[in-house]
Amino acid sequence: MALPVRVIPCLDVAEGRVVKGVNFRGLRDAGDPVELSRRYFEQGADELTFLDVNATVDNRQTAWDIVTRTAEQVFIPLTVGGGVRTVEDVARLLSVGADKVGVNSAAIARPSLIDDIADRFGAQVLVLSLDVKRSGGRFVVTTHGGRTETELDAIEWAAESVRRGAGELLVNSIDADGTKAGFDLELIAAVRAVSSAPIIASGGAGAARDFAPAVQAGADAVLAASVFHNGDLTVAEVKQSLADGGITVRETA
Numbered sequence: 001m002a003l004p005v006r007v008i009p010c011l012d013v014a015e016g017r018v019v020k021g022v023n024f025r026g027l028r029d030a031g032d033p034v035e036l037s038r039r040y041f042e043q044g045a046d047e048l049t050f051l052d053v054n055a056t057v058d059n060r061q062t063a064w065d066i067v068t069r070t071a072e073q074v075f076i077p078l079t080v081g082g083g084v085r086t087v088e089d090v091a092r093l094l095s096v097g098a099d100k101v102g103v104n105s106a107a108i109a110r111p112s113l114i115d116d117i118a119d120r121f122g123a124q125v126l127v128l129s130l131d132v133k134r135s136g137g138r139f140v141v142t143t144h145g146g147r148t149e150t151e152l153d154a155i156e157w158a159a160e161s162v163r164r165g166a167g168e169l170l171v172n173s174i175d176a177d178g179t180k181a182g183f184d185l186e187l188i189a190a191v192r193a194v195s196s197a198p199i200i201a202s203g204g205a206g207a208a209r210d211f212a213p214a215v216q217a218g219a220d221a222v223l224a225a226s227v228f229h230n231g232d233l234t235v236a237e238v239k240q241s242l243a244d245g246g247i248t249v250r251e252t253a
Helices: 033-043 064-073 087-095 105-109 112-121 154-164 185-192 208-217 235-244
Strands: 006-014 017-022 025-031 048-052 078-081 100-103 126-135 138-143 148-153 168-173 199-202 221-224
Touching: 006 033, 006 199, 006 235, 017 033, 025 033, 033 048, 033 064, 033 235, 048 064, 064 078, 064 087, 078 126, 087 100, 087 112, 100 112, 105 112, 105 138, 112 126, 112 154, 126 154, 138 154, 148 154, 154 168, 154 185, 168 185, 185 199, 185 208, 199 208, 208 221, 208 235, 221 235
Parallel strands: 006 048, 006 221, 048 078, 078 100, 100 126, 126 168, 168 199, 199 221
Antiparallel strands: 006 017, 017 025, 126 138, 138 148
């Protein structure tokens, strides 16, 4: 029997508040991270992903206090990313309540960081985030919250990351982010073709009907932000839509 597909609200946090924009730009306030986390937990979210979107850009560490307060309010897996540069950063996040840790820019700068984290904590702790955009007819990786485009081929990087020990890939389409035009199915399928690790699809959800195609393209989990923050959809509505499409999900209370 297939594992249930996970539905994961994402909280992009800046200056202690949840923010949301389009294509990673024009960020606006979307609420208090602890309050929103509790709401999604009560709605039946399978996990939460918490991304400190300015930590890498500002060259600082993740906001530990918000992670601590969030972990005290919710009792589902919590993934935290943003500003994670060392094994010690991972250890501290785990100590304040994170279950998994997302790494992006620092792993691109030093790929051996993936090996180091997986060796010390196990692959299940490491979520490798890929902020991907189309450029010159291919998928490339960006860093620093989508602000900096690299020459790194996203599909090749995904494959290398899994070989090095990434336990999961968070695949976020910069082109689709915040557009509510649906997930980038071509990107999901391309990563699926090279990854033995679970894939979380991110970027572009606008309606309940958008989620099943992402799973059919190869995602093991679906992540969204705006549609949840704005109240357009609840977690239960997304799960019902997936179930109606014949996809196994965990039931909500």
